Amino acid sequence: MxxxxxxxxxxxxxxxxxxxxxxxxxxxxxxxxxxxxxxxxxxxxxxxxxxxxxxxxxxxxxxxxxxxxxxxxxxxxxxxxxxxxxxxxxxxxxxxxxxxxxxxxxxxxxxxxxxxxxxxxxxxxxxxxxxxxxxxxxxxxxxxxxxxxxxxxxxxxxxxxxxxxxxxxxxxxxxxxxxxxxxxxxxxxxxxxxxxxxxxxxxxxxxxxxxxxxDEIGLQTVRWHKLCINAAFNPSAVLCGGRGNADMVRDPELRAHLAAVMNEIWSAAPRILGRPFPADLATPDKILKSTERNVGSKPSMLLDWEAGRPMEIEVILGNPVRIARAKGVELPRMQSLYALLKSAQAVREQAKGKL
Ligand SMILES: NC(=O)c1ccc[n+]([C@@H]2O[C@H](COP(=O)([O-])OP(=O)(O)OC[C@H]3O[C@@H](n4cnc5c(N)ncnc54)[C@H](OP(=O)(O)O)[C@@H]3O)[C@@H](O)[C@H]2O)c1
Missing domain, CATH: 3.40.50.720 (NAD(P)-binding Rossmann-like Domain)
Structure with missing residues (x-):
């Protein structure tokens, strides 16, 4: 009952x-x-x-x-x-x-x-x-x-x-x-x-x-939407040399890169999940604009990198690339971020091991 x-x-x-x-x-x-x-x-x-x-x-x-x-x-x-x-x-x-x-x-x-x-x-x-x-x-x-x-x-x-x-x-x-x-x-x-x-x-x-x-797919839609933000800002903050959110979106070249990563996920997610993003979720453009005001904030991955802690690379980059690929969808910018960040972490850990 x-x-x-x-x-x-x-x-x-x-x-x-x-x-x-x-x-x-x-x-x-x-x-x-x-x-x-x-x-x-x-x-x-x-x-x-x-x-x-x-x-x-x-x-x-x-x-x-x-x-x-x-x-x-x-x-x-x-x-x-x-x-x-x-x-x-x-x-x-x-x-x-x-x-x-x-x-x-x-x-x-x-x-x-x-x-x-x-x-x-x-x-x-x-x-x-x-x-x-x-x-x-x-x-x-x-x-x-x-x-x-x-x-x-x-x-x-x-x-x-x-x-x-x-x-x-x-x-x-x-x-x-x-x-x-x-x-x-x-x-x-x-x-x-x-x-x-x-x-x-x-x-x-x-x-x-x-x-x-x-519902189940609705929740996955929310996960992929949050991924738009996390997968763009987090790895980029580390790979660009350690810059905060607002600082990155004010740099035109980095802004274009962040927009492209978000748009890559934005257009892939409905194909992966079979459902479009709900209309009330912020678009990549809106996210970039609101980030301009987010001065001083650093993505968690950058904080983890700076503290020498492991980063959530697999769930934010590796899994999406693999899940998309299994559905016949390539995420080339995400794949580049994944390869670069994973390597950066491995190289640093190897160096630590040699100390
Ligand atoms: N913080 C935010 O604002 C925020 C926002 C949205 C989403 N999230 C997500 O929420 C999740 C949690 O993040 P968080 O910020 O709360 O992280 P956090 O402050 O680092 O907390 C993680 C906790 O898990 C503990 N832990 C890890 N492995 C354990 C184990 N084997 N046994 C017992 N305890 C263990 C850690 O203990 P130790 O102290 O011993 O390491 C730490 O206290 C992440 O996926 C993050 O991306 C966070």
Whole structure:
């Protein structure tokens, strides 16, 4: 029987949510999903900031909700300790998506029971595929957020602006990408229902006003739209020698390059997904114009590069090139960015190894 989502969880049975990846995005969205009076209990699995979080909780400095401290239901130092603590209704993955470095689907496996819903809030495309392959029967919710947040010191997260999050059930988009019709089977229905449920909690209990729940292809459309921005600005900021967003769009040659990358994705995505971008999504031209005002902001990939951290190259460049190619669509500018950035990272890592 189909039940409409309720504002609170089951009063008879607690809902337990665990976030894997207690960074900027994880801490912010976890703090808006912890509602013990509604029987929703949210915990964190932390790594480098475990000591601070277990002692003091998370300090949130937010543009939208003011400043507050979030004390999670529990904080765990790793997956095995969270797995042995209890069963999890939701496992929300908010690590950086680095499939070339770590198989996070394998990482979370001990947390996932037969009814566990996996929620992914990460940039890029194709992030869901390893989870669907490992957990063929579990509901998966795919999430894309537009937020500007950072962990300014261990345990302190600042949200500068925006809280926009799109959620959608993920059945088996790999099959859809290969041209199959969506089956709308049990798995799809279960996943859609969980997307509605968690979106409703964030909206009604967490106070996030711009949560949107999309259908499966609709959500993928949002992912590819966000990719227009990320795949143009992120790698280019590194490869052009380390320049911020506004700085790049004010350089005519770089502006032409950014426009061309965005337009490449803009025209390819409807051919890949079989659905045009909705009319309300910003066009490449609009994105360039609004970026002129975004002075001082640096794309996350540039921050990662400057700090010597791995970059989300595969989900932002490699996966789109491969997914498009499988549909007979070439993305030549994206392929160049992918080849150059991947090589730059490898060369730097080799040099580090030689030190
Ligand atoms: N920040 C934003 O404004 C923003 C906006 C839109 C989308 N996104 C996307 O959201 C995702 C998360 O980004 P973020 O900015 O929140 O990144 P982040 O601040 O670097 O947080 C990632 C967290 O995951 C943890 N982690 C990684 N591997 C782990 C493991 N094996 N076990 C436990 N913890 C682990 C890291 O711990 P350590 O400290 O130990 O490394 C870190 O705390 C990315 O896909 C990003 O592109 C971010």
């Amino acid at each position: 189909h039940h409409a989502p309720k504002p609170g969880a089951d009063p008879e049975r607690p809902t337990h949510v665990v976030f894997v990846g207690a960074g900027a995005v994880g801490c912010f969205y976890a703090s808006r999903l912890h509602h013990p009076t509604h029987n929703i209990h949210t915990s964190l699995i932390a790594r480098s900031n475990y000591g601070v979080l277990v002692q003091d909780g998370v300090r949130l400095l937010t543009h939208t909700f003011g400043d507050y401290t979030f004390v999670p239901h529990a904080v765990y130092p790793n997956v095995p300790s969270a797995a042995s603590a209890q069963k999890w209704d939701y496992v929300v993955v908010t690590t950086k998506a680095l499939p070339d470095r770590s198989d996070d689907a394998a990482l979370i496996a001990p947390l996932v029971g037969p009814d566990t819903c996996i929620v992914l809030i990460q940039n890029g495309v194709g992030v869901e595929a390893p989870y669907r392959a490992r957990f063929p029967g579990n509901p998966i919710v795919s999430g894309v957020t537009v937020i500007s947040a950072e962990q300014v010191s261990p345990g302190t997260v600042r949200q500068n602006r925006w809280t926009r999050i799109h959620l959608g059930g993920y059945g088996n988009s790999a099959a859809l990408e290969a041209g199959a019709e969506r089956q709308d089977g049990e798995l799809e229905r279960k996943s859609d229902k969980r997307a509605e449920q968690i979106g409703d909690w964030w909206t009604r209990l967490g106070g996030i006003r711009d949560v949107e729940v999309a």
